[in-house]
Amino acid sequence: xxxxxxxxxxxxxxxxxxxxxxxxxxxxxxxxxxxxxxxxxxxxxxxxxxxxxxxxxxxxxxxxxxxxxxxxxxxxxxxxxxxxxxxxxxxxxxxxxxxxxxxxxxxxxxxxxxxxxxxxxxxxxxxxxxxxxxxxxxxxxxxxxxxxxxxxxxxxxxxxxxxxxxxxxxxxxxxxxxxxxxxxxxxxxxxxxxxxxxxxxxxxxxxxxxxxxxxxxxxxxxxxxxxxxxxxxxxxxxxxxxxxxxxxxxxxxxxxxxxxxxxxxxxxxxxxxxxxxxxxxxxxxxxxxxxxxxxxxxxxxxxxxxxxxxxxxxxxxxxxxxxxxxxxxxxxxxxxxxxxxxxxxxxxxxxxxxxxxxxxxxxxxxxxxxxxxxxxxxxxxxxxxxxxxxxxxxxxxxxxxxxxxxxxxxxxxxxxxxxxxxxxxxxxxxxxxxxxxxxxxxxxxxxxxxxxxxxxxxxxxxxxxxxxxxxxxxxxxxxxxxxxxxxxxxxxxxxxxxxxxxxxxxxxxxxxxxxxxxxxxxxxxxxxxxx
Amino acid sequence: xxxxxxxxxxxxxxxxxxxxxxxxxxxxxxxxxxxxxxxxxxxxxxxxxxxxxxxxxxxxxxxxxxxxxxxxxxxxxxxxxxxxxxxxxxxxxxxxxxxxxxxxx
Numbered sequence: 001x002x003x004x005x006x007x008x009x010x011x012x013x014x015x016x017x018x019x020x021x022x023x024x025x026x027x028x029x030x031x032x033x034x035x036x037x038x039x040x041x042x043x044x045x046x047x048x049x050x051x052x053x054x055x056x057x058x059x060x061x062x063x064x065x066x067x068x069x070x071x072x073x074x075x076x077x078x079x080x081x082x083x084x085x086x087x088x089x090x091x092x093x094x095x096x097x098x099x100x101x102x103x104x105x106x107x108x109x110x111x112x113x114x115x116x117x118x119x120x121x122x123x124x125x126x127x128x129x130x131x132x133x134x135x136x137x138x139x140x141x142x143x144x145x146x147x148x149x150x151x152x153x154x155x156x157x158x159x160x161x162x163x164x165x166x167x168x169x170x171x172x173x174x175x176x177x178x179x180x181x182x183x184x185x186x187x188x189x190x191x192x193x194x195x196x197x198x199x200x201x202x203x204x205x206x207x208x209x210x211x212x213x214x215x216x217x218x219x220x221x222x223x224x225x226x227x228x229x230x231x232x233x234x235x236x237x238x239x240x241x242x243x244x245x246x247x248x249x250x251x252x253x254x255x256x257x258x259x260x261x262x263x264x265x266x267x268x269x270x271x272x273x274x275x276x277x278x279x280x281x282x283x284x285x286x287x288x289x290x291x292x293x294x295x296x297x298x299x300x301x302x303x304x305x306x307x308x309x310x311x312x313x314x315x316x317x318x319x320x321x322x323x324x325x326x327x328x329x330x331x332x333x334x335x336x337x338x339x340x341x342x343x344x345x346x347x348x349x350x351x352x353x354x355x356x357x358x359x360x361x362x363x364x365x366x367x368x369x370x371x372x373x374x375x376x377x378x379x380x381x382x383x384x385x386x387x388x389x390x391x392x393x394x395x396x397x398x399x400x401x402x403x404x405x406x407x408x409x410x411x412x413x414x415x416x417x418x419x420x421x422x423x424x425x426x427x428x429x430x431x432x433x434x435x436x437x438x439x440x441x442x443x444x445x446x447x448x449x450x451x452x453x454x455x456x457x458x459x460x461x462x463x464x465x466x467x468x469x470x471x472x473x474x475x476x477x478x479x480x481x482x483x484x485x486x487x488x489x490x491x492x493x494x495x496x497x498x499x500x501x502x503x504x505x506x507x508x509x510x511x512x513x514x515x516x517x518x519x520x521x522x523x524x525x526x527x528x529x530x531x
Numbered sequence: 532x533x534x535x536x537x538x539x540x541x542x543x544x545x546x547x548x549x550x551x552x553x554x555x556x557x558x559x560x561x562x563x564x565x566x567x568x569x570x571x572x573x574x575x576x577x578x579x580x581x582x583x584x585x586x587x588x589x590x591x592x593x594x595x596x597x598x599x600x601x602x603x604x605x606x607x608x609x610x611x612x613x614x615x616x617x618x619x620x621x622x623x624x625x626x627x628x629x630x631x632x633x634x635x636x
Contacts, residue, residue: 206634477635
């Protein structure tokens with residue numbers, strides 16, 4: 001019951017924050033990675049263990065590995081060293097973290113989360129810390145600190161809301177990333193992150209769907225679209241020489257409500273006659289490598305570009321995926337780029353040059369579609385979405401990592417009559433996370449997800465009560481997977497959908513039969529059908 | 532690795548209670564696992580869903596797309612939740628002896 005989780009202890013905790021003891025209670029942590037997945041990725045120390053075990057079976061020289069790993073990264077990433085050095089503990093970030101707001105645990109304040117690592121940095125990598133130890137704010141690296149890091153670096157969704165408020169621009173997400181990467185070196189990782197990553201190498205996507213299953217699902221979607229619209233759309237897969245490679249998160253062709261977004265993409269591509277192809281090899285936009293280590297992120301990202309090269313496409317179009325865009329926008333270019341074997345993306349329909357994608361040569365579908373609407377290339381009947389009163393959740397990564405704020409709103413405003421914004425300090429750059437990103441969206445972690453998602457859900461509840469909102473639109477597959485559970489708990493009655501689902505509903509296709517249902521199979525009102 | 536025991540029968544399972552040896556699956560196994568999902572009796576409706584998922588899995592090595600499952604069995608998603616309270620990807624897949632789906636689901 002919501003009342004239970006609303007009892008958030010916000011009083012000053014007793015004890016000393018430097019005490020690393022944590023309790024792995026069911027509901028607030030993720031299970032360890034199964035040994036088979038650790039092996040599949042050639043990562044160190046595969047074994048059977050769980051965070052609640054007393055003995056984590058760390059390698060005998062774990063301390064040396066961690067400190068050497070830290071040293072290497074301090075030299076390699078200037079941002080990491082800077083973030084270790086410059087915090088003045090002003091506290092601007094403290095109450096900006098959804099996990100702190102929802103849990104009241106002071107170690108979930110971004111400043112303290114970072115301090116968990118800074119204290120070790122100080123002890124081993126600064127002169128004062130080496131000499132004065134605790135007096136200089138240093139902490140001895142112990143096994144209990146390893147457990148504390150694991151606990152809190154997997155209670156951060158790397159959403160970067162805190163970084164918006166930091167006067168120095170410290171990006172705590174990058175500290176969490178380094179924390180997870182270091183834990184990786186001694187075999188402390190979670191299954192919800194590593195199994196999708198291992199699957200992605202094995203079959204091309206996080207879910208482990210094989211090429212014949214991929215084809216089966218997309219053809220099923222084409223069959224359904226034919227029933228809804230009377231139009232048969234093409235399902236090109238691995239087609240060499242196509243102009244554009246389209247990459248989407250695998251949940252779009254597996255789960256609900258993601259699937260309706262897939263229908264929207266397919267309708268759009270048919271209607272504008274796009275020369276594109278899906279790929280069974282690059283059948284995943286998401287990159288769970290980002291939640292584990294830079295190395296793994298790089299390996300998974302490379303797959304998309306290898307496939308673009310093999311198929312000989314001109315550029316890549318990406319679907320409604322969240323963290324794919326963080327990887328693309330902030331890391332791809334220096335990891336695997338420049339993608340100079342591709343061309344600078346130009347919309348074949350409008351001639352618009354996507355100059356922002358000049359280097360990665362990958363365009364977000366919302367930019368692409370907003371440009372089509374802006375250029376008058378689509379006929380939209382917004383009344384087909386009249387059963388929805390819509391609000392928009394800025395998915396963290398497209399919003400904060402690539403500044404995609406207007407385009408999704410522009411599409412929604414053109415595809416729907418009734419759109420209502422949530423309060424301004426909970427949207428756009430200040431958007432609140434779903435609470436389940438960065439690989440935390442698993443069932444065993446449910447209590448922490450509901451706590452972390454509370455600020456987002458609270459803003460949804462506000463527009464539900466004020467404007468009767470009944471649909472939360474978003475552009476991230478993790479959002480679509482986890483927000484329904486969150487809203488069922490905090491704001492029942494609000495459903496979740498994709499922006500391209502709304503577009504698909506509204507899209508008037510040449511030669512279509514009179515629509516009687518929306519993409520979910522729900523009947524359209526009589527006036528709409530006969531309009 | 533945890534073990535699930537039912538009337539003397541032992542099954543290797545993951546932390547969420549999903550069968551780890553998919554080839555061991557039979558209808559009796561599904562009956563044993565039903566109690567872990569708080570399903571008292573497996574009705575014809577349950578079997579329709581379980582058998583569809585199982586056969587799809589044997590052909591494709593994965594659970595069917597949720598929408599396809601609904602369409603092919605004739606159940607709406609909320610009806611599948613009525614049959615399997617933890618849903619198609621969790622409850623129904625568990626009884627059909629599939630591994631738990633992972634990723635953005």
